[in-house]
Amino acid sequence: MKSRSRIRKTVLIVLGIITAAVAAFVLAGPPVIKAMGIHPEYSGQRYLLPEGKALIIATNHDELGDSGRKTGVFGSELTAPYYEFQGGRMHVDVASIEGGEIPFDPASFNYFIRSDYDERYLEDPVLQNKVENSLPIGDIDFTGYDIIFLAGGWGAAYDLGFSEELGQKISEAYAAGAVVGGVCHGPLGLLNATDENGTPLVKGRRVTAVTDKQVEELNITMTPQHPENELRAAGAHFHSSTAFRDFFASHVEIDGRIVTGQNQNDGPEVANLMMNAAGGSRR
Amino acid sequence: MKTIPGHNTVNMITRILSAIVGGVLLLLGIAVFIMPEVISTTFLSLSTGGAGINSLRADIGALFLGMGAFALFGSLTRYRWVLLIPAVFLCLVVAGRVISMVLDPFPTNTIGALVMEIVFIMVLSLAIISHAFSGKEQTQPETVRAFASYRFLIVAGAVIVLIAGTFVFRPQISARVWSGGIVGRMSRSTIEDLPDGLHVGLAGTGAPMPDSQRVGISTFVIAGEHKFIVDCGPGSTLNLELMQFPLEETTAVLLTHFHSDHIGDLDELMLKIWTYGARTEPTLVMGPVGVDTVVDGYNKAFSLDAKYRYAHHGDAVAPSSGAGGRAEIIDGFGPDESVVIFDRDGVKVTAFLVSHKPVDPALGFRFDYGGRSVVVSGDTLPDETLMAQSRGVDILVHDAMNPDMLNVMTRASEATSKAVAGTVATDIQTYHAFVEETARIARDADVKHLVLNQILPPIPASILHSAFLGDSRRIFDGPITLSYDGMLFCMPADSNSINSQWLLQ
Numbered sequence: 001m002k003s004r005s006r007i008r009k010t011v012l013i014v015l016g017i018i019t020a021a022v023a024a025f026v027l028a029g030p031p032v033i034k035a036m037g038i039h040p041e042y043s044g045q046r047y048l049l050p051e052g053k054a055l056i057i058a059t060n061h062d063e064l065g066d067s068g069r070k071t072g073v074f075g076s077e078l079t080a081p082y083y084e085f086q087g088g089r090m091h092v093d094v095a096s097i098e099g100g101e102i103p104f105d106p107a108s109f110n111y112f113i114r115s116d117y118d119e120r121y122l123e124d125p126v127l128q129n130k131v132e133n134s135l136p137i138g139d140i141d142f143t144g145y146d147i148i149f150l151a152g153g154w155g156a157a158y159d160l161g162f163s164e165e166l167g168q169k170i171s172e173a174y175a176a177g178a179v180v181g182g183v184c185h186g187p188l189g190l191l192n193a194t195d196e197n198g199t200p201l202v203k204g205r206r207v208t209a210v211t212d213k214q215v216e217e218l219n220i221t222m223t224p225q226h227p228e229n230e231l232r233a234a235g236a237h238f239h240s241s242t243a244f245r246d247f248f249a250s251h252v253e254i255d256g257r258i259v260t261g262q263n264q265n266d267g268p269e270v271a272n273l274m275m276n277a278a279g280g281s282r283r
Numbered sequence: 284m285k286t287i288p289g290h291n292t293v294n295m296i297t298r299i300l301s302a303i304v305g306g307v308l309l310l311l312g313i314a315v316f317i318m319p320e321v322i323s324t325t326f327l328s329l330s331t332g333g334a335g336i337n338s339l340r341a342d343i344g345a346l347f348l349g350m351g352a353f354a355l356f357g358s359l360t361r362y363r364w365v366l367l368i369p370a371v372f373l374c375l376v377v378a379g380r381v382i383s384m385v386l387d388p389f390p391t392n393t394i395g396a397l398v399m400e401i402v403f404i405m406v407l408s409l410a411i412i413s414h415a416f417s418g419k420e421q422t423q424p425e426t427v428r429a430f431a432s433y434r435f436l437i438v439a440g441a442v443i444v445l446i447a448g449t450f451v452f453r454p455q456i457s458a459r460v461w462s463g464g465i466v467g468r469m470s471r472s473t474i475e476d477l478p479d480g481l482h483v484g485l486a487g488t489g490a491p492m493p494d495s496q497r498v499g500i501s502t503f504v505i506a507g508e509h510k511f512i513v514d515c516g517p518g519s520t521l522n523l524e525l526m527q528f529p530l531e532e533t534t535a536v537l538l539t540h541f542h543s544d545h546i547g548d549l550d551e552l553m554l555k556i557w558t559y560g561a562r563t564e565p566t567l568v569m570g571p572v573g574v575d576t577v578v579d580g581y582n583k584a585f586s587l588d589a590k591y592r593y594a595h596h597g598d599a600v601a602p603s604s605g606a607g608g609r610a611e612i613i614d615g616f617g618p619d620e621s622v623v624i625f626d627r628d629g630v631k632v633t634a635f636l637v638s639h640k641p642v643d644p645a646l647g648f649r650f651d652y653g654g655r656s657v658v659v660s661g662d663t664l665p666d667e668t669l670m671a672q673s674r675g676v677d678i679l680v681h682d683a684m685n686p687d688m689l690n691v692m693t694r695a696s697e698a699t700s701k702a703v704a705g706t707v708a709t710d711i712q713t714y715h716a717f718v719e720e721t722a723r724i725a726r727d728a729d730v731k732h733l734v735l736n737q738i739l740p741p742i743p744a745s746i747l748h749s750a751f752l753g754d755s756r757r758i759f760d761g762p763i764t765l766s767y768d769g770m771l772f773c774m775p776a777d778s779n780s781i782n783s784q785w786l787l788q
Contacts, residue, residue, distance in 0.1 A: 089713045283665035283720045
């Protein structure tokens, strides 16, 4: 009799400890991951470009090779610049190579890593609508924009760097004075663009993007283009930061009107530096 | 044989009541901990900066939590004497209130709180008495015996008599203490008694969206001998009168821009300035290009009214020559986008350009007097010129909106198919500053005290203050005041103090 009550007591204590551990994990998980470097809170200077227009371009590709694993744009690489540009009072359009629905990397909105911007997106029917009905780049005059932002994600490795049309349109926008750039796999979209003299846009320019190290670390090597590799091959001065996993690193490069960020952590900073480069004022 | 107070039922009832008192106090303590902003407003004190919130949470929060915890402990366990602890604290709270009532000219707001505290004390005392009579405890603990000692009872009695006496004779005492001054105070306006310095009053702090606590925007600035009224939104003239602002002494009315919520009361304001002082010169109205159109229009619309006033009251009240307004265009901005529009008797008023497109030009104003300074932003996005003008000022009065709250409104409007309201809530975000941006401006410009007006969206209850301010307090560690109509900030010349009062509560 006495031993049974003791067993019951032990079971209750163990259950209590397990519950507490799970609760601690769920509650402490997001801040711990944030502190490690994923989606750090942006506390730098913010900028204002009222009456300005920004275009965010993302991928249409939704599958990692023939592995059957889904991919697309990494959520915060689209949501963070969108809300930062909106905070800068800009008009923001969302486009993709073919138009229509932009797929999200399934990891984007994971409870432990999603950013504040992602949470806003999940409750914002306006942006959801823009993502589901993105504009095809062929229908857009890029010269009407002050800022062209290329969002990344593994899906971008399949179409941004292969689109001659995108390269052409970015060249036109750059010639018209726009600030161009992006984060993660997004800068692949700069590969086919040229400057006013017809030389490749990234040649001899300081840029950053996803590192080969990160590609190796995450073991997603089946994509057709790897940003560090491709940008170096195109003659860019590639710079980056490293961490014990590059997924946690943050790095931004500014070279005139080209602003790039290493990965999903840099969207807010790149967006604000682009507004600054476009002549924005402090806010 | 049990006595009535010692009866089981009485004992149980008093016990339950004290537990309720404990619960209420505990909840108040928790409320202070989680939302000191709200408590600071509900307790009728003005909101403060990070340090103020810190002490509010720590001191007031600890007081309430402590009282609540001991009251619950005393009523839920057999150690009923523990109820003495919250009871003693409540007595001290009552003493503080009574003293304030004697000294403070505006005591009526706290009557409710006082009554509640007295009820709490009675409940706790009854519980202790009832328990003592119930005979459940043969030997009283040391503490209770100590409280029952003659020496303590005599002192306590004296204190109670003193407090009660003060309370009963407070009219006589206050009359004696202030030697008739209080009567003079009531008849004189607070504004007339202000020391020499720079003073800012908020006669209207709302926006075009209906707000039951805020009328259209209007801010007055008293600088030494000169009195300026910046903007006159709908309903603000009445507030100026209620705050006993001496309208007849107005030096000039300054308009930041010509949105209806900034000029809609100009007719009433010009009439009152004219007739309060039987002025023979029209009111001087200064504003950006276009001010003549506005003033001429009002003059024309109210020319008939002016005739009736003269016909009825004559020169003693409404001399014809003083009716309406005289427009003066503010122009000639220097390379720093500012121009001094008034420089007399040590008072300097600077107008500067702000960003409120498509309203262009739109102005902000800076006032300097006696080593003190204030900037009134008008309606603007975060603006570099304003930031430069605000460098080191004592008070920055800035318009503020919370975009997240407006976005919720937009969605609600769409859900209820009020499309126009939703569009407005979205559109206005492109020409007003967000609340956190104002905090960054205050931080970067080294402003001493940030006052937010033109609150958008209207905040229906003070419980939403923290939500409205968002991360602002983390950005700017000076005091941030979320404005209400009737607030007055006094800055005596050549000092550092900023005293605030609330003239419309």
